[in-house]
Amino acid sequence: MTKFLSVVSELMSKDNVLVLGHVMPDGDDISSVACLAEGLRRLGKTARAGIDDQIAWYYKLFFAVDKIESFEQLQDFSPDLIVVVDCSSPDRVGRFQDLLKKAKLVVIDHHETNALFGDLNLVDVSSASTAQIVYNINKAMEVSYDPQLATTNLLGIMTDTGFFRYSNTDGNVLRTAAELVELGAQPYFVASTILENRTPEQFKLLEKMIEHMKVEDGLVYSWLSYEDYLSLGCTEDDSSGFVSELRSMKDIEVAILFTEFPEGEVHVSFRSKHWLNVSKIAAALGGGGHARAAGCSYKNVELNKVIDEVLRLTREALAGGRHETD
Incomplete structure (x- = not known):
């Protein structure tokens, strides 16, 4: 006070x-x-x-x-x-x-x-x-x-x-x-x-995200490349809220969306449901946020390399958390 x-x-x-x-x-x-x-x-x-x-x-x-x-x-x-x-x-x-x-x-x-x-x-x-x-x-x-x-x-x-x-x-x-x-x-x-203001192009971009989607034990992730945005005449603003669509999947603890826009600039959005503190993962990568919603950004990088690094840390955090709750 x-x-x-x-x-x-x-x-x-x-x-x-x-x-x-x-x-x-x-x-x-x-x-x-x-x-x-x-x-x-x-x-x-x-x-x-x-x-x-x-x-x-x-x-x-x-x-x-x-x-x-x-x-x-x-x-x-x-x-x-x-x-x-x-x-x-x-x-x-x-x-x-x-x-x-x-x-x-x-x-x-x-x-x-x-x-x-x-x-x-x-x-x-x-x-x-x-x-x-x-x-x-x-x-x-x-x-x-x-x-x-x-x-x-x-x-x-x-x-x-x-x-x-x-x-x-x-x-x-x-x-x-x-x-x-x-x-x-x-x-x-x-x-x-x-x-309730999504354009037809945003729905097509959402379709791209779903096409790229991968599901593991407790984890769902996807990505949108600069080429994906460019092909539909979209910007990163058009994928706002998409990570929450991933988070809504049944039996998922954490969702991650990787977005590359502009070219070579990658943004990572984390969302978790119950127990995983994603702000700790984001902080380790130079970002921050909340326990259930966090993010980080990279410049001058390749999208695939960012995905590999983030997934490695996230899988470790998921495995460690499961071990602690066993």
């Missing part, structure tokens, strides 16, 4: 704030960046938001997301406070990393793998999403919520709990979601926008 109040005090005391999210932004990251920056604006502060990566088109249908700027657009801004949200390590902010030492740095996150790289770190691993922490901060600062802001805030909570399907869905999450709905948030808009 002391760190929470310190962060609130720091935010209230500064007039020019830069809020940053991570590369390969997901719903929680985008929601957290947009909502914290908008909350500060509603308090009369100059707050700008930045993500050094492309934001998928469907996220731009949410209020305040269009105010998130690129690295190039923010070169003229000199903040007296920088806030990094939903990032476990400084390299995750991309090119913004070079700016982190130019002002006091606050880190707000919920990943257990967080490197605590801020001058002030609020890392609450009991929170299901960073958006949940942002809502509590905005509430403490007495930010006025309307249905639009409430819906964007709910976006982060719904996506990081798998639309309330994951094991991180607890009473606190549901109470926060209920508060946001009472403030006018529209859960059906969040669900339909994220889950």
